[in-house]
Amino acid sequence: MEIKRIINELKEERPYLKSPLELYERVLEFNRKCEKIIKDKAKNNLLDEIINEFSSIFEIPYEFSSFLKTSILNSAKDPFSEPKSILELPISEEETSKEEIKRALFILSKPFFIKYRESLKKKKKFEEIGRCVVCGEPVSLTMIDSENKRHMVCTVCGHEEEIFRIGCSYCMQKICEKIDLLVDEDEIRVELCKDCKTYIKSFKDEVYQKFKDPYLIDIISLPLDVVAQERGYIRRSPNIIGIQRVV
Numbered sequence: 001m002e003i004k005r006i007i008n009e010l011k012e013e014r015p016y017l018k019s020p021l022e023l024y025e026r027v028l029e030f031n032r033k034c035e036k037i038i039k040d041k042a043k044n045n046l047l048d049e050i051i052n053e054f055s056s057i058f059e060i061p062y063e064f065s066s067f068l069k070t071s072i073l074n075s076a077k078d079p080f081s082e083p084k085s086i087l088e089l090p091i092s093e094e095e096t097s098k099e100e101i102k103r104a105l106f107i108l109s110k111p112f113f114i115k116y117r118e119s120l121k122k123k124k125k126f127e128e129i130g131r132c133v134v135c136g137e138p139v140s141l142t143m144i145d146s147e148n149k150r151h152m153v154c155t156v157c158g159h160e161e162e163i164f165r166i167g168c169s170y171c172m173q174k175i176c177e178k179i180d181l182l183v184d185e186d187e188i189r190v191e192l193c194k195d196c197k198t199y200i201k202s203f204k205d206e207v208y209q210k211f212k213d214p215y216l217i218d219i220i221s222l223p224l225d226v227v228a229q230e231r232g233y234i235r236r237s238p239n240i241i242g243i244q245r246v247v
């Protein structure tokens, strides 16, 4: 698989990205296996199967995975029709590994969001609500295609949609002068909104052709997140491996 090769090369070339890239490889494997499980199995066994897969791929101790399963069942919400309920599972404030649990839940929610997104028939337009129309999260990643059209890519649920070319997809202002740009050596950019202090990544088709995967492009540009956040700008939704705040 091409994406596998690209990730392997990146791990060699950029050792500082080894750990996030390895985590992403596991996320890809988890999503792939869950897609198969969801296709093949009857719905009543799905949660068990998905959590088992999650524990084995991410090497999660049995106690923690059974805690996750109990929490999902106790929430009395069907994660397939309300995937967001997984992100909202109660985590005790004193919990020392709170951030880690949040990230685990974020990754665990992926297959549920993918299934939910595919089952949604009628969707609103991004411009009507200013958030992802599938999961309701703010946009942090956009691609500009070969015709200079811009598309949001939701890092939470995978929804893609064409949006306005210039402007801030968080506060929706569309004045060019209010957006500052930072560009890295891969030509990946962050667009900094001077009004609401949000930043959004964007990249052109040439960058996409090189790396073949918008979520991977989001990960390799982690150094840009550092620079933008050090300047006081805010990322409003996590990347695909659950990283949101880096400074």
Ligand SMILES: [Zn+2]
Residues within 6 Å of the ligand: 132, 133, 134, 135, 136, 137, 154, 155, 156, 157, 158, 159
């Ligand atoms: Zn979404």
Ligand SMILES: [Zn+2]
Residues within 6 Å of the ligand: 168, 169, 170, 171, 172, 173, 193, 194, 195, 196, 197, 198
């Ligand atoms: Zn803004």
